[in-house]
Amino acid sequence: MSNELAQMILAVVSQIPKGKVASYGQIAKLAGLPKHARLVGRVLGQIEDRTAIPWHRVINSQGKMSTTQLTEHGDHLQQILLLSEGVVVINGRVNLKQFAWLP
């Protein structure tokens, strides 16, 4: 794993404004890594709970969450976090037209 790439990716993720979401591919592109969507997912999965990165604002291009994150309460953590910042999540899906982050 290259920390350089991870840092760039995390830097971009950190820039996602509250109440908006971005796709893996979009993050990769903004980080200057056009075809590295999968790497983004990998990096996030690695640091998701160890850092203060808003990983929950990153979803796939179809507006769905890749992993089913469950809390001790048995709820979808990512969904809860998004809802708490005003992003509407329906059936585990986000309305990209409305909440996609447009830099």
Next chain:
DNA sequence: GATCAGGCTCTAA
């Protein structure tokens, strides 16, 4: 929706 193939990194041998 579900499926397929593409493009690229990471890890383990």
Next chain:
DNA sequence: ATTAGAGCCTGAT
């Protein structure tokens, strides 16, 4: 150093 397998994806069938 090279090879092979697998992956929290995407865009087009």
